[in-house]
Each structure stands twice: as structure tokens, then as C-alpha cells.
Amino acid sequence: MKQVLTGFLIIALIGLLALSFQQKSVQSFYYAFDEKIELIHSKDKLIVLFMKDSILNKERLMTEYPILNSYAFVIRDNNTVIVHNLKAETKKNLIESIKTNQDIIVNPVYETAEGAELGFTDKFIVELKPGFSKRELEKLNIKNNVKVFKETEDFFVLRVSKDVDVLEIANSYFETGKFIFSHPDFYMNIELNQVSNDPYFTNQFYLHNTGQVIADGRFGTPDADIDAPEAWTVTTGSSNITVAVIDTGVSPNHVDLPNSRQVRLNGSNFTNHGTKNNPSPGGTYRGAAHGDAVSGIIAATRNNGIGITGVAPGVKIMPIRIINGDGFITSNANLADAIDFARINNADVINCSWTFPGFTNPNHVPAIVRAIERATISGRNGLGSVVVFGAGNNANHVNNLPGTITFPANVTVPGVFAVGASDRYDMQANYSPSSNFTTSENQFIDIVAPSSRAIHTQIPGETNEVFTIDMPGNPGYNPVKSNQSLGPLAPTGSLLPSTGPNHLDFTGRFGGTSAAAPQVAGAAALVLSVNPGLTQMDVFNILTQTADKVGGYTYNHNGRSTQLGFGRLNVCRAVTAAAVINGPSLICSTGQFFMGSSLPTGSILNAWQSSNPSGLSINSSTGSATRLNNYNGPITITANITNGCGTASASRTIWVGTPHITNMRVNNQPVWPSQNVPLCPGNHFLNVTPVGGNVGTATWTVPSGVTHWIGNNTMDFTFPSHMSSITISARASNFCGQGANYNFFLTRQTWGCPSSFAMVAYPNPTSDILNIEMMPVTADVSKEDAPAIESALLLNSEGREMAKGYREGSKIVFDVRSLKKGIYFIHVTVDGEIIREQILIE
Numbered sequence: 154m155k156q157v158l159t160g161f162l163i164i165a166l167i168g169l170l171a172l173s174f175q176q177k178s179v180q181s182f183y184y185a186f187d188e189k190i191e192l193i194h195s196k197d198k199l200i201v202l203f204m205k206d207s208i209l210n211k212e213r214l215m216t217e218y219p220i221l222n223s224y225a226f227v228i229r230d231n232n233t234v235i236v237h238n239l240k241a242e243t244k245k246n247l248i249e250s251i252k253t254n255q256d257i258i259v260n261p262v263y264e265t266a267e268g269a270e271l272g273f274t275d276k277f278i279v280e281l282k283p284g285f286s287k288r289e290l291e292k293l294n295i296k297n298n299v300k301v302f303k304e305t306e307d308f309f310v311l312r313v314s315k316d317v318d319v320l321e322i323a324n325s326y327f328e329t330g331k332f333i334f335s336h337p338d339f340y341m342n343i344e345l346n347q348v349s350n351d352p353y354f355t356n357q358f359y360l361h362n363t364g365q366v367i368a369d370g371r372f373g374t375p376d377a378d379i380d381a382p383e384a385w386t387v388t389t390g391s392s393n394i395t396v397a398v399i400d401t402g403v404s405p406n407h408v409d410l411p412n413s414r415q416v417r418l419n420g421s422n423f424t425n426h427g428t429k430n431n432p433s434p435g436g437t438y439r440g441a442a443h444g445d446a447v448s449g450i451i452a453a454t455r456n457n458g459i460g461i462t463g464v465a466p467g468v469k470i471m472p473i474r475i476i477n478g479d480g481f482i483t484s485n486a487n488l489a490d491a492i493d494f495a496r497i498n499n500a501d502v503i504n505c506s507w508t509f510p511g512f513t514n515p516n517h518v519p520a521i522v523r524a525i526e527r528a529t530i531s532g533r534n535g536l537g538s539v540v541v542f543g544a545g546n547n548a549n550h551v552n553n554l555p556g557t558i559t560f561p562a563n564v565t566v567p568g569v570f571a572v573g574a575s576d577r578y579d580m581q582a583n584y585s586p587s588s589n590f591t592t593s594e595n596q597f598i599d600i601v602a603p604s605s606r607a608i609h610t611q612i613p614g615e616t617n618e619v620f621t622i623d624m625p626g627n628p629g630y631n632p633v634k635s636n637q638s639l640g641p642l643a644p645t646g647s648l649l650p651s652t653g654p655n656h657l658d659f660t661g662r663f664g665g666t667s668a669a670a671p672q673v674a675g676a677a678a679l680v681l682s683v684n685p686g687l688t689q690m691d692v693f694n695i696l697t698q699t700a701d702k703v704g705g706y707t708y709n710h711n712g713r714s715t716q717l718g719f720g721r722l723n724v725c726r727a728v729t730a731a732a733v734i735n736g737p738s739l740i741c742s743t744g745q746f747f748m749g750s751s752l753p754t755g756s757i758l759n760a761w762q763s764s765n766p767s768g769l770s771i772n773s774s775t776g777s778a779t780r781l782n783n784y785n786g787p788i789t790i791t792a793n794i795t796n797g798c799g800t801a802s803a804s805r806t807i808w809v810g811t812p813h814i815t816n817m818r819v820n821n822q823p824v825w826p827s828q829n830v831p832l833c834p835g836n837h838f839l840n841v842t843p844v845g846g847n848v849g850t851a852t853w854t855v856p857s858g859v860t861h862w863i864g865n866n867t868m869d870f871t872f873p874s875h876m877s878s879i880t881i882s883a884r885a886s887n888f889c890g891q892g893a894n895y896n897f898f899l900t901r902q903t904w905g906c907p908s909s910f911a912m913v914a915y916p917n918p919t920s921d922i923l924n925i926e927m928m929p930v931t932a933d934v935s936k937e938d939a940p941a942i943e944s945a946l947l948l949n950s951e952g953r954e955m956a957k958g959y960r961e962g963s964k965i966v967f968d969v970r971s972l973k974k975g976i977y978f979i980h981v982t983v984d985g986e987i988i989r990e991q992i993l994i995e
Contacts, residue, residue: 199259204258269341308523360464402433452469683733785811786809787808922966974995976993977991
């Protein structure tokens with residue numbers, strides 16, 4: 154039975170809620186890393202959380218809370234409702250009318266300055282800084298009555314108690330200085346970047362554009378495409394390469410993408426719709442088939458006589474579902490978790506054809522930023538997963554609206570693709586946002602790929618025209634549904650394709666940057682199929698530097714244009730540039746280079762080049778190379794190639810001659826070879842990194858009398874207190890011989906050093922003889938290394954000298970038999986410093 158509060162408590166609670174809502178103002182903020190994002194209290198919305206783990210549906214809500222019949226609301230997930238279109242008085246009435254019990258939380262909804270909407274739950278996300286243990290978090294949790302809701306390898310999702318302001322708590326955690334980030338687990342609107350051989354391949358103008366009729370009688374410009382067929386003469390993709398599609402889910406055993414071409418993993422459904430181990434799409438919301446459509450563009454089967462073909466029809470798709478059956482993501486934590494899931498399960502490429510509309514700050518959700526960073530740094534066993542985002546569809550250039558690149562496409566993580574769209578004429582698509590080179594919000598388009606020219610009814614006679622796979626049967630884009638109507642050309646119930654086997658399993662009504670991004674993901678997969686040893690940043694550079702600079706635009710922003718970034722994707726040129734150059738990795742005198750992997754049909758190798766002709770010459774025709782001038786160091790070999798899709802340069806860096814020593818460090822601090830480094834006497838360690846052509850570990854030269862221990866490119870040594878300076882050398886060897894010495898010049902520091910010795914006065918108390926001596930206090934020094942005692946005075950309490958000492962070996966001896974009993978003081982000078990100690994004469 155539900156717990157009902159007394160009338161007095163209900164009124165008190167309502168008053169507190171109303172007061173808290175009034176107090177929220179533009180001064181509210183959350184931390185995006187260390188940046189404050191201002192928040193404005195939404196005047197017409199509330200978020201209602203039902204804390205019991207029971208599934209919400211409209212019928213249950215209307216039965217148990219009939220007051221909701223009077224309000225417009227949306228069920229976000231199993232536990233959350235957003236009530237909207239509220240006025241001040243109706244908002245107050247709603248708060249008063251909801252049956253208040255311990256299982257219901259009412260929270261405000263906020264907006265950013267850009268108008269993007271944030272709904273706060275009772276949870277927030279944190280990541281501890283290095284050096285702070287989980288125990289630090291536990292202390293804060295106990296103090297604030299906060300519970301751990303979820304713990305991953307990299308972050309924590311924390312839950313506040315009822316009637317506690319999650320925003321205030323999240324901010325207070327960050328302000329302790331112990332966290333990389335701490336922010337609420339927002340509800341945010343996600344925008345799928347959509348608009349809404351093989352019989353329909355001729356319609357896939359984005360792969361191969363001959364000026365053919367595409368759809369609705371329209372046709373494009375020949376070669377305004379990504380040159381996919383030309384690339385397929387090299388590779389159609391390796392089955393060892395996997396592309397994760399983080400989206401609405403992917404249908405199992407699609408006729409053009411069977412389960413044998415999918416990596417369907419347990420735990421890949423990050424929504425509360427369906428089962429956790431089933432990443433299939435569900436629901437009837439606009440775009441439920443989005444994940445299928447994206448996956449088809451990447452990897453639909455080629456030459457099976459069915460449907461379409463993908464950019465990389467030989468690679469595998471890893472479906473990861475993030476969209477509920479109602480079209481909403483569940484939480485930012487789950488989204489970050491989904492990106493981590495792709496990385497942990499060895500996705501080579503991660504495609505994300507979605508953005509958060511209205512969010513232009515590149516750090517809006519730190520938990521997601523950090524997950525992207527982890528993917529690009531540690532994915533693919535340290536080579537980095539290639540991460541691709543659609544840039545969004547918020548421009549309308551015919552109305553002079555340039556649009557913005559929204560989060561996460563504009564993250565500042567190096568090598569993450571922000572993909573815009575071109576059209577069938579090689580011009581900027583009307584909805585594709587332009588770069589803004591004057592803002593600090595990373596508003597850069599990196600690359601574009603062909604998609605529909607316009608969305609909805611932006612341009613009369615234009616609508617979605619990208620062919621791809623669809624949810625099988627009637628649930629997807631084909632036929633067009635009432636909530637997907639795209640104007641006169643694609644009214645409700647219209648079919649495209651309308652004929653052919655399995656035609657309801659395919660659609661010609663996809664588009665937007667959602668259709669452009671998977672072309673880039675597929676191209677990345679082909680590049681990695683040719684050369685799997687490339688890093689994530691290598692792939693970014695290859696795709697952007699081989700893009701075609703089309704459209705007549707000006708590419709004067711470090712190779713970018715405002716409209717198309719580095720240009721329109723050319724996958725044929727990209728696989729050409731990824732080609733493997735065979736030959737030696739180390740040249741001592743001469744070597745021979747040749748192309749080791751196949752090239753697109755019709756390719757001609759124009760010339761070989763050396764990045765340093767005075768260190769290594771190479772015959773431009775034969776690839777024969779010769780070391781010159783006793784050069785030692787790296788050289789980049791380049792093969793310039795021309796084929797039917799343009800020119801491209803494949804490259805490879807090799808080593809010439811003997812190796813270098815790099816990363817010289819003393820006590821883990823970097824130094825350079827000629828630097829003079831002062832060190833105190835005692836134990837220290839040196840590190841180096843040898844580089845260059847099958848290099849072995851470093852060898853060390855150490856002066857006689859210096860105690861040391863040599864490890865793998867590391868050496869521990871004891872700086873003797875009796876030496877003023879020493880030089881220790883490191884050098885490396887490879888098959889060409891020994892490299893030069895790299896010297897550590899080390900001098901003894903005589904001030905501010907923690908002493909390895911202590912002055913000892915014994916016996917104390919004494920009645921006849923007093924001995925003063927420097928003795929070792931650590932095991933790494935010997936008594937023989939003790940600094941000399943320069944002088945020693947025995948003084949009374951008035952500071953008068955009372956006795957003369959005499960040297961006896963390394964110590965100084967005082968005869969005190971003639972002195973009166975009492976307290977005296979010994980002053981000893983060592984290395985210019987005075988050491989004092991009290992003496993008792995009995």
C-alpha cells in the first residue's frame with residue numbers, strides 16, 4: 154500500500170518544491186570539466202521520477218495518477234516522465250496534485266544559453282583524478298548520503314537521496330579538486346542525423362555516380378561520389394575488421410546483413426527496452442530503423458543479387474543499441490558505457506550518426522568526452538579506435554542559416570571525425586553545417602560524403618534519396634509513415650523501392666549526415682583492411698588528405714574549406730595512400746623498396762621520393778636507395794601513385810644508420826645531452842629510450858668508484874659525496890653498429906641536500922672524553938664517503954668556548970675532565986653549515 158504523507162507534510166513539501174524552483178535561475182550551472190555551463194530554469198517543464206523499478210506506460214499512469222490527464226507529458230524511460238507546456242499556475246497545481254510519497258521525485262528541467270534542454274535525474278557521474286583512491290569517494294558519499302548506483306572501470310554513477318539537489322551535490326564533488334569531472338546524468342534530446350550485384354546499386358549515387366537517374370526522376374553529376382568500385386579492386390574489406398554502430402540497434406539476420414556478418418554481443422543493449430543481450434531495434438518512433446540504415450551503408454553484402462552494397466561489404470558490424478523504444482537515450486552514463494563497450498570489445502571503427510541538438514560546447518558531457526578519449530587512445534591495443542560522428546543537420550543555406558556542429562561531433566579529441574554532407578552535384582548539402590573558424594567551440598567540418606541534397610521541404614522538389622537497408626517488413630522507413638512524411642515527393646504510405654524481391658527490407662528515403670558518416674566509417678574500415686598497423690590518427694590523416702577538393706570552394710584554412718572541410722571523401726585514393734611499401738626497415742648502406750600490396754586497377758607509380766635526399770637518396774623510378782653523408786636518423790619514403798580516382802602518396806618511415814638515444818631522464822625528469830644537472834650525494838637513477846632500426850638496449854659507461862646497477866635502459870647509481878662531478882654515458886646499437894654517446898653531465902650539489910650522514914656526539918652524557926664524528930644514516934653510503942668536519946666548538950650556555958678539540962682520524966675529540974658538571978653545546982661546521990647539539994657533562 155502506498156505511503157501517503159499527512160496534509161501538513163504535503164503542504165510543507167509543496168512549499169519547499171515551489172521555493173526550490175523559484176530559486177533556480179540563470180546563476181545555476183554545472184561543470185563541464187572545469188568550465189561552468191550556465192543553466193536557465195525551464196518555465197514550462199518538469200521531470201518526474203518514479204523510483205521503484207517498475208515499467209511505466211500511459212495506461213498505468215492515467216489509472217494511478219489521473220491528474221496527468223490534464224497535462225501533456227512524454228515517457229522518457231521505465232521510470233521517468235517529462236511534463237511539458239506548463240504555465241506557472243499549472244506547474245504549481247501539478248506539484249500539489251501528484252500523490253507525494255517516498256517513491257516519487259519532482260525535478261526542474263533546465264536549458265543552456267543555446268536553448269538545448271537538460272533534464273536532471275537523481276544521479277550524477279564522476280571520474281576520480283589519478284592519485285585519489287576509491288576511499289576518498291566513499292568518504293564523500295558517506296558525508297552526503299550518496300550511494301554508488303553503478304561502477305565501471307573508469308567512472309562511477311552516484312545516486313543522491315530524495316529531495317537533495319543533484320546539481321548542487323555534483324558541483325560540490327567537483328569543487329573538492331579530487332575529480333576529473335563531476336556532472337549530473339542528464340536526460341538530453343538526441344538527434345539522429347537522418348532525414349528521412351544488387352538491384353538497387355544503380356541508385357547508390359554516393360558510391361558510383363554516372364549521372365544516372367537516382368530517385369524521383371532526379372540525377373546527379375558524374376563522379377560526384379566516393380569512388381567505391383575503384384577501391385574494391387584492392388579490397389572489399391577484411392572480416393577481421395569490425396565497425397561498431399552505436400545507434401538504434403540492428404535487425405538480426407537481415408537478408409543483406411546476416412548474423413554471420415554481425416558481432417552481436419551480450420550486454421550490447423544499453424537501453425531499458427528489450428533484453429540487455431539483444432541489440433535489435435524496437436519501437437515505432439521516427440527513426441527506429443536508423444541503425445539498420447547506417448549499418449547497410451557501411452557493410453551491406455555485395456554481389457548477392459539482393460538490395461544494395463555497403464562501402465566495406467567484407468567487414469563486420471557490431472550493433473550497440475542506445476535508443477529506447479520511444480526514441481530517447483536512457484542516460485549519458487549508458488552512452489559513455491556504450492562507447493567503452495565498443496572499445497573493450499575491440500571495435501576498429503566506431504560510427505555515431507547522432508548528435509545532441511543545440512549543444513555546441515565541445516565539453517558539454519565530460520563522461521562522454523572521456524569515453525571518446527579512451528577509445529582513440531587505448532582502442533585496438535593502443536593503436537586507437539577510429540571514431541566517426543555525423544555533424545548534424547541544423548543548417549538551411551537557402552535561408553542563409555550556416556548551422557552549427559553540435560556535441561559530440563565537435564569534441565576536441567584529436568582524430569575524431571566531424572562528418573558533413575555533400576550532395577549529388579558535389580556541393581554542400583543544404584542542411585550540412587559550415588565550419589566557423591573564428592569560434593573557440595571547435596566548429597570544424599573535417600570531411601564530407603554524398604547524401605541527400607536537402608531535408609524535409611527545405612528545397613522544393615528535394616527529399617531523402619539515399620538507398621540502404623531497412624528494418625524488414627513494414628516497421629521501418631519503407632513505406633513512409635505518418636510521422637516520417639517528407640513532403641509531396643514522399644507522402645505517407647509511399648514506397649521506395651516499390652518493386653523487387655524483399656523491397657520492403659530496403660529504403661530509398663534515408664539521408665542527412667547520418668548517411669555521410671557511415672561512408673567515412675566504411676572507408677576507414679577499408680583503409681585498415683589494407684594496412685591494419687595504422688594508428689587512429691594515421692587513418693584520420695589519410696582520409697582527410699586524400700579527400701577531393703570539389704565544389705569550387707576555397708580551401709585556405711590549413712587545407713579546409715568552410716563548406717566541405719578537407720573535401721569530399723575519396724575512398725579509392727584513401728586505400729591507395731594506405732598501401733604497404735615493402736623493403737628494409739633499416740638501411741646501413743643500400744636498400745630496395747617496392748609496393749607490397751595491390752593498388753587500384755590502372756595505378757601507375759610515378760616516382761619514389763626521400764624526405765631527406767642528403768641523408769638517403771632514392772632512385773625515383775626503381776626505388777633503389779643509398780645512405781649518404783654517414784646520416785643517422787629517420788627518413789620517410791614516399792611512393793606517388795596515379796590512377797583513375799586521382800593521385801595519392803603512400804608513405805613509410807624507416808631508419809637509416811646507427812641509433813639515437815632519446816627521452817633522457819634523471820630521476821624521471823627530462824634533460825638534454827649537454828645539460829649540466831646538479832645532484833645531491835646519494836642514490837639516483839637514469840632512464841633513456843634507444844630508437845632506430847631493431848635497436849637493442851642501451852649500454853652504459855660509468856666512472857670508476859661510482860656504485861651502480863644497470864637494468865633495461867635504466868641505471869641506478871650512488872653519487873659519491875667526495876666527487877664534485879661525474880659523466881655517465883649511454884649509447885645504443887643496431888645492425889649498423891654502435892650509435893654515438895649521449896652524456897649525462899652530473900655535478901655534486903652542496904646546498905639544500907637531505908644528508909646521508911649525521912653528526913654523532915658520543916658518549917652523551919660524558920665525564921671525560923667527547924667524540925664528534927659524521928656517521929652514515931642510509932645503507933647506500935659508506936663511512937669513508939662522509940663529509941669532513943671543518944671545525945668543532947664546545948660552548949657553555951653563555952656562548953663562551955670552553956675546550957679545544959683535536960683530530961683523531963675522521964673524528965674530533967674533546968677532553969672535558971676539567972669542566973664543571975652541567976649543560977654545554979657543541980657547534981660543528983660541515984660543508985659550510987653549522988650543526989648544533991646539546992651535551993651533558995656529569
